[in-house]
Amino acid sequence: MKHIILKKGRERSLLRHHPWIFSGAVDSVDSGVRSGETVEVMAADGRFLGRGAWSPSSQIRVRIWTRDREEQVDADFFGRRLEAALRLRTDLGIPELTNAFRLVSAESDGLPGLIVDRYDTILVCQFLSAGSEYWKDEIIDRLAGLTGVGTVYERSDADVRNKEGLKPVQGVLRGDEPPSLVAIEEHGLRFLVDVVSGHKTGFYLDQRENRELVRTCSDGAEVLNCFAYTGGFGLAALKGGAARVTNVEDRAEYLGLMEQNAELNGISKEAFVTVQGDVFRILRQYHQEGRRFDLIVLDPPKFAGSRKQLDGAARGYKDINLSAFRLLNPGGRLFTFSCSGLMTRELFRKIVADAAIDAGRDVQVLHELGQSGDHPVALHIPESLYLKGLSLRISA
Numbered sequence: 088m089k090h091i092i093l094k095k096g097r098e099r100s101l102l103r104h105h106p107w108i109f110s111g112a113v114d115s116v117d118s119g120v121r122s123g124e125t126v127e128v129m130a131a132d133g134r135f136l137g138r139g140a141w142s143p144s145s146q147i148r149v150r151i152w153t154r155d156r157e158e159q160v161d162a163d164f165f166g167r168r169l170e171a172a173l174r175l176r177t178d179l180g181i182p183e184l185t186n187a188f189r190l191v192s193a194e195s196d197g198l199p200g201l202i203v204d205r206y207d208t209i210l211v212c213q214f215l216s217a218g219s220e221y222w223k224d225e226i227i228d229r230l231a232g233l234t235g236v237g238t239v240y241e242r243s244d245a246d247v248r249n250k251e252g253l254k255p256v257q258g259v260l261r262g263d264e265p266p267s268l269v270a271i272e273e274h275g276l277r278f279l280v281d282v283v284s285g286h287k288t289g290f291y292l293d294q295r296e297n298r299e300l301v302r303t304c305s306d307g308a309e310v311l312n313c314f315a316y317t318g319g320f321g322l323a324a325l326k327g328g329a330a331r332v333t334n335v336e337d338r339a340e341y342l343g344l345m346e347q348n349a350e351l352n353g354i355s356k357e358a359f360v361t362v363q364g365d366v367f368r369i370l371r372q373y374h375q376e377g378r379r380f381d382l383i384v385l386d387p388p389k390f391a392g393s394r395k396q397l398d399g400a401a402r403g404y405k406d407i408n409l410s411a412f413r414l415l416n417p418g419g420r421l422f423t424f425s426c427s428g429l430m431t432r433e434l435f436r437k438i439v440a441d442a443a444i445d446a447g448r449d450v451q452v453l454h455e456l457g458q459s460g461d462h463p464v465a466l467h468i469p470e471s472l473y474l475k476g477l478s479l480r481i482s483a
Contacts, residue, residue: 088127089117091141091149095131101151104467106194108139108149116141122252123221125152125160140199140218144252150199150218162225165198169229172196172203179460187271187280189292189461190234195471196463200251203230204288206269206280209238211288212260217251227260238262242288246392257283268344270351274299276322277351279344286316286388293458293474294319294386297422300454300478301384302327304420308381311335311373311414313366313407318345318359320384320422325354329382333360335369367403370410382420383411391427400427404435405442412446417483424456424476432475439477454478 097112108128120126120141128136128149138160139151152160172191181188190210191203200216210230214220220243227239239261248255259265268279273295282289298319305327312321315334324332336342342361349359362369366387385407390400404425411421425435432455443450456476457464464472 088125088138089120089141090127090129091116091120092129093131093136098130098134098136101128101136101154104154106139106151106199106468107147108151110146110148113148121221123217123219125218140216140221142217142251145217145250150194150216152197152199152218162229165222165226166229166233168197169226169233172198173233175463176461181461185271185273185295187273187278187290187292188295189459190230192462192471194468195465201226202288204290204292205234205236206271206282206289208236209240209265209269209282210234210236211240211242211282213245213288214241214243214253214256215245215247215251217253220251220253223260231261236262238265240265240282242282268347274302274323274326276326278317278319278322278348279351280317281344291316291319291386293426293462294424295459295461297424297456297459297476298323300456301382301422304478305329305382308420309379311380311383311411313370313383313385313411314387315345315361316341316386318348318361320386321345321359322348322352322354324382324384325358326352329358331358331360333362333380335362335364335366337363337365339363367406367410370407370414374410374413378414379416380414380419381416383415383422385411385421385423387424387426389427390425391429394429397427397429400430401434401438404430404438405445408439408442409446412443412448412450412481415448415481417481419481420453421450421479421481422456422476423479424474426474428470428473430475432472435475436477439479443479449482451480451482452477453480 094114137151137154139149186207200219202213244255280289302323305324310324310329310332312334315336321332321334391397458474
């Protein structure tokens, strides 16, 4: 097996169980290492630190598979990691609540760069690192055997693959082409999911527990669901007894799917209103019109994909939260989120607090929110906590 040797003192993050080695930490690497190939990582003093996947095109040059010198990285290795990931979801009782959940969550499940989501009898995979791409066939074989699904579909179309020197790839890996829409169930609601061209792998599975919390707070409420996508939060609010939900989404194709989801759950158009347009503009328009709501959900897409975009993202988050605070009735509730990994929980909270001050509202924090349990957070990998949220109440 080929080796890389780190510069003196650059092993500290590995000793703290973080799995990434950046390019600046590498002192030397054996010649002829292929992209994705497993290498042994050695400290400058010759100590064994782990085995990981070499990625020559990425700033993250190695992603560690194992720190156990006795553990080989082979097909059985991936079988054990996949079994452990499935066992965690079973132990959490998630398959009893829904037929759609995250089966593998990359570094948090010890499988860097690999995302696997299950939608009923279909697995949707993302191979986002050189290492996961290198072992793709072995991973697919073990996944199919463990789950017994009929179709494995690849959605490796995320921009992050470019940083790994990999081209976007999409298509069937096993079984038949998936249907245009896949039906899933969650907490008594049914949704149609477009696994081929929808956001991420088709549905925001990481918001499952937060949708359920919104349901419990919605009885009798006038609700505004912003960045509504296919209507998940809005339908949860109506299941909880909301008087009416207004869903704002800028893409027409998602409004159509949202309306199909409402019809699938027996919800009338009068109770479930869809509005196409820019959320920033519509929030300001509603304020000018004197509209008021009892509950607002802000679940925007990622505003910051790089550190250079962080200042702009902060302004965007403040803008939408300021507008939302102005639209809420006394005693009203705001559920506000950031899925930008570079946005820390502390910074997000400060931005929202500043927006509340500028809106002249006194606000109570009722819940700190995050991703659902099938998207576990690795304690030693801060980046795995990507979804931040707050459940807030306007003081009466």
